[in-house]
Amino acid sequence: MSDTSSLISTLPLPNDADDAEGAVSSIGGPAPAAGSAINLYARPSADFDAKLADTVALLKAAAAEHPDQVVQATSLGVEDMILTDLIAKHRLPIAIGTLETGMLHAETSALIPTIESHYAAEGLKVEVYHPQAEAVIEFVRHNGDKAMYKSIDLRKGCCGIRKIEPLGRMLANRTGWITGLRREQSNNRGGMLAREQDDKGRAKFNPLIEWTWGDVWHYVQAHKVPYNPLHDQFMPSIGCAPCTRAIAVGEDFRAGRWWWEDESAKECGLHVHQPDEPVAEELPPLVSSIESKN
Numbered sequence: 001m002s003d004t005s006s007l008i009s010t011l012p013l014p015n016d017a018d019d020a021e022g023a024v025s026s027i028g029g030p031a032p033a034a035g036s037a038i039n040l041y042a043r044p045s046a047d048f049d050a051k052l053a054d055t056v057a058l059l060k061a062a063a064a065e066h067p068d069q070v071v072q073a074t075s076l077g078v079e080d081m082i083l084t085d086l087i088a089k090h091r092l093p094i095a096i097g098t099l100e101t102g103m104l105h106a107e108t109s110a111l112i113p114t115i116e117s118h119y120a121a122e123g124l125k126v127e128v129y130h131p132q133a134e135a136v137i138e139f140v141r142h143n144g145d146k147a148m149y150k151s152i153d154l155r156k157g158c159c160g161i162r163k164i165e166p167l168g169r170m171l172a173n174r175t176g177w178i179t180g181l182r183r184e185q186s187n188n189r190g191g192m193l194a195r196e197q198d199d200k201g202r203a204k205f206n207p208l209i210e211w212t213w214g215d216v217w218h219y220v221q222a223h224k225v226p227y228n229p230l231h232d233q234f235m236p237s238i239g240c241a242p243c244t245r246a247i248a249v250g251e252d253f254r255a256g257r258w259w260w261e262d263e264s265a266k267e268c269g270l271h272v273h274q275p276d277e278p279v280a281e282e283l284p285p286l287v288s289s290i291e292s293k294n
């Protein structure tokens with residue numbers, strides 16, 4: 001594997017927070033207080049316009065190549081909010097789907113109705129996929145509600161039930177999906193490309209792969225994109241509440257995700273390319289046995 005560490009950015013030093021004019025709050029209201037992510041980070045790359053054009057072109061290609069069979073799998077993070085904004089504004093025939101794991105922060109869950117109201121004119125609807133209740137109950141009964149902290153296998157088991165299995169339903173009968181992955185987010189993502197194939201042979205599009213953190217917040221500011229207010233609390237990567245913490249300046253973007261684990265283990269299985277291994281086999285035995293009962 002090539003060394004991608006040089007591609008990875010840590011949480012950058014803030015901009016001078018001296019120009020909030022035209023900025024919007026995380027819920028589309030008045031200008032944010034100094035310290036908001038927009039004020040701190042909005043700083044486009046020199047080639048931002050070209051990157052944006054490439055992103056739009058790739059979204060259009062995904063829609064054209066997979067008519068009615070492509071979905072944006074949104075984590076509701078700021079990158080995905082940008083993709084949703086582009087899909088809505090260009091009226092692209094791309095479905096929007098998200099995983100409501102049952103463990104999200106209230107601020108994250110609240111974005112689902114926010115998206116639908118913000119893009120009501122475009123008629124945008126969000127498909128919401130929940131975990132299977134029986135599997136969750138069984139897992140918690142056997143392992144407790146803090147199982148994710150006990151071992152990597154149990155953490156991946158929880159992700160398997162709450163994320164991977166519902167994602168499988170989201171992607172069933174679809175030939176393509178779209179993510180908000182960026183190359184600089186982590187070492188694990190450093191080698192990813194704008195176009196990939198997942199372990200089931202579906203097309204996987206990563207239209208923001210080249211975007212920087214400054215590009216992201218520049219777009220949010222310029223286009224008044226609604227976003228999770230937790231990003232204003234130094235949470236650049238937001239997952240489930242028990243598995244997300246704020247990070248400090250200089251820490252990796254994903255340092256606040258599963259922070260008790262080694263860096264190499266920090267993926268939930270949604271974006272790990274393992275062509276020879278079906279997703280079900282990634283799950284620990286307990287999860288597989290639960291799924292086999294359903």
Ligand code: SF4
Nearest residue numbers: 148158159162240243
């Ligand atoms: S991120 Fe944490 S709470 Fe969410 S599914 Fe994974 S282990 Fe469970």
